[in-house]
Amino acid sequence: MLEEIDSIFQGDKMRLITKEDYYSLKYCEAIVKEVARILPTMRFSRYTDKPSEIAGYRWPADTMFQINVSAIHNNDDYWKEPNKFNPDRWMDENFEPKKYTYIVFGEGLRLCPGRKLAMIEVVCLMALLFRNYEINLVDMNSPIKTMSDGILISCVELLVEIKPRN
Numbered sequence: 001m002l003e004e005i006d007s008i009f010q011g012d013k014m015r016l017i018t019k020e021d022y023y024s025l026k027y028c029e030a031i032v033k034e035v036a037r038i039l040p041t042m043r044f045s046r047y048t049d050k051p052s053e054i055a056g057y058r059w060p061a062d063t064m065f066q067i068n069v070s071a072i073h074n075n076d077d078y079w080k081e082p083n084k085f086n087p088d089r090w091m092d093e094n095f096e097p098k099k100y101t102y103i104v105f106g107e108g109l110r111l112c113p114g115r116k117l118a119m120i121e122v123v124c125l126m127a128l129l130f131r132n133y134e135i136n137l138v139d140m141n142s143p144i145k146t147m148s149d150g151i152l153i154s155c156v157e158l159l160v161e162i163k164p165r166n
């Protein structure tokens with residue numbers, strides 16, 4: 001990741017990030033996608049407004065379905081070694097997750113219209129932070145503490161050590 005960022009900025013810690021930089025930050029993008037696969041930040045649901053048949057079962061009206069995003073992202077029918085954090089899986093040009101198996105931004109009619117903006121924001125933030133700072137976890141073995149309001153899953157505490165990069 002640092003190699004990619006450094007090869008793009010060539011030690012320049014001040015200049016603004018450009019569209020071309022963003023398109024070159026392929027490994028940073030792969031990391032963001034892989035983190036979001038393993039730790040999705042949003043839960044969403046679906047609701048039946050009339051009796052419906054879904055997945056071979058009959059459901060009455062007013063049934064709420066909570067979509068288990070993590071179970072889909074960790075299903076080994078769709079993902080090779082799903083429990084492994086492996087950004088490289090996204091670096092293969094021919095790799096494209098099967099439809100409905102990577103649903104960080106939802107899928108189908110209600111697919112997030114802000115997904116490209118969100119990706120640009122996160123990847124650029126990551127590149128600009130790591131261009132200038134060395135950031136390390138204080139405790140590599142401490143589990144990530146999260147909380148959820150039922151929809152969004154947020155990190156409530158993450159202790160890091162930040163130093164300027166030379």
Ligand code: HEM
Pocket residue numbers: 041042044045103104105106107109110111112113114115117118
């Ligand atoms: C990392 C950031 C984001 C994540 C993880 C995310 C995730 C999602 C998901 C999963 C859905 C589908 C909900 C469903 O099917 O019920 C959704 C919908 C939506 N998102 Fe995002 N989103 C993000 C950023 C954004 C941004 C930056 C915007 C706007 C600038 C945005 C605007 C929307 C809107 C308007 C919908 C509703 C679409 C509809 O119902 O037709 N999102 N988002």
